Amino acid sequence: MGQQRVRFHSQGGGPAVIQESPDPHRESESWTAATPGATNQSPYHAISSGGPSVDSPSNHSPHLSQQSEDKTPDAAPFRTLDPYDDRPPTQYRSTSLGPQVRPRGQGDVDHYSSAGHSTATYPTDDGSASYALLYDRHVPSVISSQEDETFRRRFPLEDTREACLFRYFVEEIAHWFDLCDEDRHFQLAVPRLAHHHPHLLNAIFAVAARHLSRLPQYRTPAGILYHGQIIPKLSEHDAVEYMLKCIPALRHFHDIDDDDYRDSIIATAVILRQLEEIDEEEEDASANDNGNGQGDDAHFQSGKQQVNFLPIINAVLRSSASQALFGRRSLIQAAYWMALRQEIYHSFTRKQPPQLFPSSDLWHSASKANKTVMHTVQVAKWRWEDGSEREWMRLMDQQNYLEYEILANFRPIFKRTADKAKGEIFPTIWYGSNLEVTSIQQSIMAKSVLVAENPFLKAPSASRASWRRAENDVRLLLLELCGIALCHPASPPALLNAAIGIQLYGDFFTDRYERQALRVVVEKYRDARAWPVQKLLEMFKE
Structure with missing residues (x-):
């Protein structure tokens, strides 16, 4: 017989009695490098536009597992069966190594759907030929010879x-990328790798030029002054x-069978995606951000030669080659978790469901910080795609588990x-x-969405007092979120x-x-990172 324990929910209501019983499938399997035809579950999971299947259970919260949170195996373990995963065993799933995605409007497999849905394979899984087609579709031919890989800086x-x-x-x-990475791969490993891979070095130069050219504290009449060195005429055109x-x-990426090279490509993809996020915000806000002197560059990027490389970056991260390296290349794991945090930013700011979604199999091998990332991605998916009451209840239960179990030791x-x-x-x-700081803030953001978008408040029986309580709770959460940010300027x-x-x-705030x-x-x-925030500032115009 398992043991029972009582958990109280922070959002009110009576105690929940949780039956904890031994799980015959609790021992996770070590995931090794995949080969074609293998039945390993991909760490990169598909997105779905539909809600959960009618026969999926609602009690698949990760807190039902008894696995130790402090256990961190060298290779990412993957579970064949999960207490909160109602998918069929691995042998009944597709053996495709790529992510399972679907055309818009069609049902699909996701982390809580049944096996009855059909799946489609992402085109990059067919090999380098289809990947090249994806590349050619999004990158103008005029830049196809921009880089000479034989040229390496000393x-x-x-x-x-x-x-x-x-x-x-x-x-x-670099510390933006390493927020949840105790090994600081982007600060330590990526710069060393860039010595040998020009594309990675150029990505580093691109994102640095984009940031540094915008920050007013470094500007002088002679140019950018950084650590006593003058950089004349540094502009965002250099970043481009x-x-x-x-x-x-x-x-x-698919043509070279070298692990270090693929490491460098994946790191390049994640860095460029950070650059893409800055540019997307800028282009939406204004094509004439005359305060930063970027009129020509904005025109260059918004014109016919615009490079839409976000689909290419996602394809690299989702490819079977990346997945085959995932269990044994720590830099790829670090890049993947960073990509998920980028998905949170993109999803919340664009108010769209995440395009890169983690498999639930990652939960038990994820660090405490990355568990909050997974949870927040799931909340974003629910907010802009699912919206069901059943999934909201599961996520609220998971939110409480994060607060009282996973993050219990993260005391201020x-x-x-x-x-x-x-x-x-x-x-x-x-x-x-x-x-x-990152873990707590991720948890607060997720909780804000769950409280504000509580589907039960939309019921005809919901009272105005319930709405007011929810709005007040969200305001308190946002004040705490901002207080944490202001207290950590570093x-x-x-x-x-x-x-x-x-x-x-x-x-939600009305007080002046x-x-x-x-x-x-x-x-x-805006001043700290020179990130365009025009639309956000318009919210507070009196």
């Missing part, structure tokens, strides 16, 4: 501009040029409520590491998370002083 770098860009990436940007040089290497160093008598709006909350991604929350539910305080947070984020 270290120490002779070009002052490129040396500054390289250092800026290592010191100022570096980006174009590294794009063609993505085409050859110091916490003080805001003193409104002194004009304070945000609470003071200190955490000991960027990893803790972690600019914390301001990004705050900005996402404000964009989603900033209109609170709205002014939220605007200050958005401006701090």
Whole structure:
């Protein structure tokens, strides 16, 4: 007989009695490098536009598993059967190594659907030929010869501009990618790998040039001044040029059977995707952001020669070659988790379901921080695709499990409520590491969505008092989210998370002083990272 224990839900209601019984399938299997015809479950899971199947159970919360949270195997373990996974055993699933995706409007397999749905294989899984077709469809032929892979810069770098860009990436940007990575792959491993792979080095230069050219604190009449070195005429056009040089290497991802090379391509894809996110926000906000002197560059990117490489990046991350390396290449694992965090940003800001979705098999091998990432991606999928009451209940149960089990040891160093008598709006909350800050903020963002979008509040029987309580709870969560961000200026991604929350539910605030305080947070984020936030600032126009 298993043991029973009582869990109280933070959102009210009576205690839930949870039956914990031994799971005969609890032992996870070690996932080795996949080969064609293998039956390994892909770590990259498909998205679905439909809701959960009518016969999928609602009690498949990960807290039913007794596996230790501190167990971190060298290779990512994958489970054939999961307590909250109603998919059939692996031998009854498709043996395709690629992600299972579907055309819009068709049912599909997702992390809680039954086996009855049909699946379609992503075209890149057919090999390099179809991958090349995808590349040709999204990249203009005019840039097909932009990069010469035989040209490699020697270290120490002779070009002052490129040396500054390289250092800026290592010191100022890499930690964005390493927020949930204790091994700091993008700060330590990626720069070393870039010594030998020009496309990765150009990606580093591109994202660094994009950031550095926008920050006003480095501007002087002579040019950008960085660590005592003058960089004359650095502009966002340089970022475009570096980006174009590294794009063609993505085409050859399937042609070269070298693990280090594929590591470098996947890292390049994730870095360029970060650059894409900045450009997407800018293009939507305004084609004439005259405050940054980028009129020509904006026209260049929004014209006929625009490179739509987001589908290519996703194809690299989803490809069978990436999956075959996933269990034994730590850099690929780090890149994948970063890609999922990028999905959260893209999904929340675009209000679209995530395009890259993790398999539930990853849950038990994921770190505590990455469990919050998985949960937040699932919440985003529910918010903009599923919307069912049953999945909301599962996610709320999972939210409580995260708060009281997974993140129980992430306690703040110091916490003080805001003193409104002194004009304070945000609470003071200190955490000991960027990893803790990111994990807590991800949890807060997910909870904000679940509370604000509670489907039971849409029922005719829901009272106005219930709506007011939900709105007040969301406001308190956002104030906490912003307070954490302001208390950790050395972690600019914390301001990004705050900005996402404000964009989603900033209109819940009606108090003039609170709205002014939220605007200050958005401006701090803009000034810290030079990220376009025009549409977000318009929310707070008086």
